[in-house]
Amino acid sequence: MDAEDVVATMKRILDPATGSRARTSLSMVEGVSASDPTTVEFKLNISYAGFADIFADRQLRIVAKDKLAELSTQPIGTGPFMFKSWSPGDRLELVKNPDYFEKGLPKLDGATLRIIPESAARMAALESGAIDIVWSMPYEAVDKLKTSATARADSVSTPTWDGVILNNDRPPFNDVRVRKALALTIDKAAIVELALFGQGEPTFSPIPPSHPYFNKALKVGAPDIAQAKKLLAEAGFPNGFDVPMQVPQEREQRVRVGVAVRDMARAAGIRINVERVPFASYTANVAGKAQIYVDGYFARPTIDTAIYPFYHSSGSWNKQLWIYKDARVDQLLDDARKTNDEAARKAIFEKFQAIAEETVPGIIAYSAAHVNGVSKKVEGFKSTPMQWLELKSVSIKP
Structure with missing residues (x-):
């Protein structure tokens, strides 16, 4: 393996025609070149302190430049x-x-x-x-x-989470009071037992409890139906409302989440009709379109790739999920990309979690084992x- 293999691999990932999911992780890369057989130079369009960390992603592993066309049928690498x-x-x-x-x-x-x-x-x-x-x-x-x-x-x-995706751009969940009301109906500890058979931790954050940046000052709240009803009344729904919620048909774990949320929300007058959608067409049917649906996301190798695409207003996943916009969050996540200071980064992500908990872009139910x-x-x-x-x-x- 030499620098030319690295360059060829990176260019393949960066090419939109490849359709690589790892392209999001390299969104800051403007160009890549080899200055000698052991040196690769990346030109970035932003200051990005954690750039080296993203290469922990399995989708960024290097392959031989002369084997790229055969990768799908004759994979080759440097593994064991x-x-x-x-x-x-x-x-x-x-x-x-x-x-x-x-x-x-x-x-x-x-x-x-x-x-x-x-x-x-x-x-x-x-x-x-x-x-x-x-x-x-x-x-x-x-x-x-x-x-x-x-x-x-x-x-x-793990940092893998499931939760309730709320469309912040469509009624009724464009009102933070409605989002908070739904969140207040949910017993996350019970959902861990129902959906995961106890194999996970209830949480409020996409940053898992095991991570050093997890905000330990924040706690998973208990359900509060009276407060949920109060918020709904303030938002113009004194008698609650009806809403369809999509769940992926072949993902029984997430179906169980949806059914549990439906049953819990009923106490506050939020009447949810669970609709099972075939997984093959799930994203096409719900992303950026549905008012509310259940989904989940696997672990990412770095804190930035786990948070920025999902919560920054320009984030590629955010545009498909909750369509969340908060100038404070944008600034914090931009700042986090620029600093190498671990204490400063920890403080930034703790503030982000506090704002996300306050504004409820969606409801993270648990961190799954x-x-x-x-x-x-x-x-x-x-x-x-x-x-x-x-x-x-x-x-x-x-």
Whole structure:
């Protein structure tokens, strides 16, 4: 790998025709070039203190410049394993990379990633010993593994969140009093139990409780139906209102969130009709259009990529979600990009969380745990907050 590989990879991601989701992470890049075989120069259009951090994103990993056209069928990289074969709908086979740069790794000679569509079949295969790891096992199966002789659940906190997306640009949720009223009806601790079977933490923030920038001075509030009704009356809805809420049909976890919110909001007079929408067309049907819907977002590698696109008024995800505009938030997030001082950045993001809690662009219900099912013969495996499947340190007991 040399600088030209880096340049080719970055240009591919930056090209709109590629359609890379990682392009958002490089929005500050105006140009990229190689000055010598080991030096890459990036020209940025803004001051961006955390630029080096964004390369922790798996979607920004470097690939060989002469293999870009073959990437979808013959992937190549610098990781611990190499591509062997791919059977669509069945399995991906990997073999050990003998030239991997970390001495003694990987420990396995290879790995097979199988596709087993039914969650019950996956768990049965794990407990029978037919497979060694179930990536992202169903939350409802965690308790059963507590008494299993052959497998265990391995859990880690993550920045991944689910919540209620409110369109701040359309009635009735363009009124902050209505948004606050809905938030006051929701028992987030109960939703963690109902939607995640207890595998998560109730929160108010897209910054997870485990993060050093989490604002510990703010607390998850208890439901207050009387105050919710008062705010609705002030907003012109003394008798509440009816509203349709979309949920992704094949994402049962989020369906459970929607049903729980519907049932909780009813006490304040907010009458929600839950509509299941096929996931394949979900974003096209709801993004920037629906008044209220349930969605969620996976962990991002940096605090800026997790917050700026979602809450800055110019943010690409914000324009598809809540269409939220607050000049104070814009200024804070712009300032955060410019400072390297950790204490200053922490203070900035704590202020951001306080404003977001006050203005309720949407309702973050919880920070979800990532849980993998693991055979008790497996050693060296750890679940990761980014939900990546890390196998380089794994070995299997006889």
